[in-house]
Amino acid sequence: PMAAKPSAKLLKRVDALISQLSAAGPRRQKGWEAIDHLTRTDLGTAQLLFSENSLIDAHLAIIFNPSSAKDDVTKALEVLSHFSKHSHWVRLGPHTLLQILELPAFVALCENLQGSFEFDELLLAIQNLSVSDNNKTILGIPRLVSFLLKFLYEKTATPRCVELAASALLELTFRAEVKAILKDPTLGVLDTVRGIMDNATGAAKYNATQLMWALQDRAEGPATQGLKAQHIMFSYSWAHQAIVVKIARALQREGFPVWIDVDQMKGSTAEAMAEAVEQAAAVVICLSTAYRESANCRLEAEYALKLRKPLVFLQLQKEFLPSGWLGMMLGSRMYYEFVDETPAVLARNIAQLRKELAAHVSASAARPKSPQPEATIIAVAPASSVSPSGLVLLDMTVDDMAAFCVEHQVPEAADAIRKSGLDGRALCQLLRCHDFTSLPFAVQLQDRLALPSLGAVLRLLFELHNAFSTSAR
Numbered sequence: 001p002m003a004a005k006p007s008a009k010l011l012k013r014v015d016a017l018i019s020q021l022s023a024a025g026p027r028r029q030k031g032w033e034a035i036d037h038l039t040r041t042d043l044g045t046a047q048l049l050f051s052e053n054s055l056i057d058a059h060l061a062i063i064f065n066p067s068s069a070k071d072d073v074t075k076a077l078e079v080l081s082h083f084s085k086h087s088h089w090v091r092l093g094p095h096t097l098l099q100i101l102e103l104p105a106f107v108a109l110c111e112n113l114q115g116s117f118e119f120d121e122l123l124l125a126i127q128n129l130s131v132s133d134n135n136k137t138i139l140g141i142p143r144l145v146s147f148l149l150k151f152l153y154e155k156t157a158t159p160r161c162v163e164l165a166a167s168a169l170l171e172l173t174f175r176a177e178v179k180a181i182l183k184d185p186t187l188g189v190l191d192t193v194r195g196i197m198d199n200a201t202g203a204a205k206y207n208a209t210q211l212m213w214a215l216q217d218r219a220e221g222p223a224t225q226g227l228k229a230q231h232i233m234f235s236y237s238w239a240h241q242a243i244v245v246k247i248a249r250a251l252q253r254e255g256f257p258v259w260i261d262v263d264q265m266k267g268s269t270a271e272a273m274a275e276a277v278e279q280a281a282a283v284v285i286c287l288s289t290a291y292r293e294s295a296n297c298r299l300e301a302e303y304a305l306k307l308r309k310p311l312v313f314l315q316l317q318k319e320f321l322p323s324g325w326l327g328m329m330l331g332s333r334m335y336y337e338f339v340d341e342t343p344a345v346l347a348r349n350i351a352q353l354r355k356e357l358a359a360h361v362s363a364s365a366a367r368p369k370s371p372q373p374e375a376t377i378i379a380v381a382p383a384s385s386v387s388p389s390g391l392v393l394l395d396m397t398v399d400d401m402a403a404f405c406v407e408h409q410v411p412e413a414a415d416a417i418r419k420s421g422l423d424g425r426a427l428c429q430l431l432r433c434h435d436f437t438s439l440p441f442a443v444q445l446q447d448r449l450a451l452p453s454l455g456a457v458l459r460l461l462f463e464l465h466n467a468f469s470t471s472a473r
Contacts, residue, residue: 014049018058032075039082050083053091060092063103073105081118089125094138097126101147110147113156123151123164130171131293133324140175145182148172152192152208159204162196166207170295173214174325182215190215210296213270230279231257232357235300236286240316243341244286247314250350250403256357277303282310282360287335288317292326301329310360312353314338344414347403396424408463412456416449427464 020031038046049055059076062068068076077100080088089097100106109117126144129135151157151165172178182189193215196208232251236244241262248260259276273296277283283304291297302325304311313335322330336353338346396404398421402414446457 010045010049011052014052014055017049018055021058021062028072032079035079047083053088056080056084056088063100063105070105073103074109077103077106077109078116081116081122084121086121086124086128089122090128094129094135097122097129098139098141098144101143110150113151113154113158113161119151119161120158120164123148123161123168127164127168127171130168131295133174136172136175136178140172140178142181145169145172145178149182149187149189149192152189152196159200159202162200163202163204163207166193166196166204166211167295170207170211170214173211174295174298179215209270210299213274214295214299231259231276231281232361233259233276233280233283233304234261234286235277235283235291235297235304236316237288237290237294237297239290240286240288243316243338246341246346247338247350247353250347251354251357254354256354256361273300274303277307277309280304280309282312282357284312284314284357285329287313287315287322287326287330288320292322292324298325301326305329312336312356312360314353343399343402343418344406344411347406350403351407396427398423400424401427404463405460408460410456410460410463412453413449413451413460416451420449422449 017031017034020027020034022028023031035046038049059080062072062076063080092100106117109115113119126139126148130139148165148169151161152169157165169178169182173182181187190212193208193212197205197212200208234244234248245260245262248258252258259280261273261276277300283300285291285301285304301311311329311333313330313333315335315337316339318339321327336349336356338349340346340349398418401417401423405411405414405417445461446454449457451457
């Protein structure tokens with residue numbers, strides 16, 4: 001929903017407050033008192049007034065006016081911390097934020113993290129600004145690093161502040177200079193982060209764990225070459241989890257050993273991800289804006305590059321052009337496009353991907369460990385029938401059935417199956433009631449699916465037989 005806009009009456013109040021704050025002495029004091037009163041009695045109106053950038057700018061003018069009294073600068077900073085969203089702080093840009101951090105009034109406010117200044121939105125702005133590599137160059141200075149570390153050191157910092165400070169530091173560790181500062185043993189950063197990992201919960205614990213991974217020196221490429229390559233690892237942003245899981249499941253049904261965090265994440269997140277990269281036969285990098293802007297994704301991708309793992313790139317976002325660190329990593333390499341999730345297109349793209357991945361895993365790893373023996377077709381296929389690729393008939397969705405048709409060269413049946421809603425469970429019921437091998441059943445299925453030819457039905461039944469036939473017990 002769109003935010004409410006101040007009425008003409010409220011805009012007059014904004015102008016009146018700006019006029020008072022622009023003055024000096026008693027008149028400005030009346031402006032502070034009016035804001036305090038409004039905050040206590042009508043917080044909603046106060047928030048609406050501060051949605052106007054002009055009122056925010058009036059406070060900034062006081063902050064950056066060399067002739068402003070320290071008490072006025074302190075008050076302006078406190079008010080901004082109460083009403084400024086992170087977007088207001090971001091609007092100032094990295095240079096201005098650094099100037100604020102240098103102000104004596106701000107330094108004094110930082111002495112008490114549970115005092116009158118609310119740090120959450122400012123920290124969120126710093127974290128957001130730190131995503132840009134250009135801003136990393138500006139923000140990655142000792143003064144800002146010291147400011148962020150304060151929230152890790154101080155036990156009075158709120159969990160939200162710890163979470164945001166750790167996240168911002170994680171972004172800045174991609175600057176070698178910042179990493180060197182944080183690894184200075186005299187600062188005790190590693191011990192502090194370990195303490196947060198042991199005692200914190202939720203996002204604060206997670207971000208501290210990722211920060212520790214970034215700061216620790218794991219083995220270089222040659223030292224990990226003795227590790228057995230066991231799987232294909234998917235590195236992706238959770239924003240695209242649904243499509244990535246679809247691709248991973250399809251490869252698993254083909255017998256590929258796949259590592260994806262929704263299945264194998266146990267214990268320490270950072271340790272699990274590091275080991276997943278180290279033991280990967282290849283790493284699949286899933287390209288998107290969210291991936292490029294994620295420090296966690298960047299850690300995985302750069303670690304895979306450091307270990308010289310084969311990288312396979314998938315484009316998940318339409319018209320996305322990798323830039324920055326991700327653009328440099330992709331270079332002139334080809335990528336597979338997975339923007340269209342139409343079952344037929346998805347099945348075709350997975351088939352192309354499968355060919356490349358097969359080159360990175362051993363022949364034994366790329367096929368099922370216990371293939372079903374060849375057998376004569378029986379009249380009723382059990383609902384638990386499993387194909388040699390590990391596909392369970394009962395669990396197949398309508399989209400799975402359509403993809404099966406395309407993949408097994410019966411594309412004309414795919415649309416018919418989607419229209420009829422025939423999934424694995426429905427097919428099992430049909431097979432319980434009919435002779436799977438009889439021509440009348442084939443004719444009846446052709447009629448139900450409205451297929452143009454009997455040959456398409458016979459080819460579909462043949463492929464289903466090959467995939468799901470079982471030995472009589």
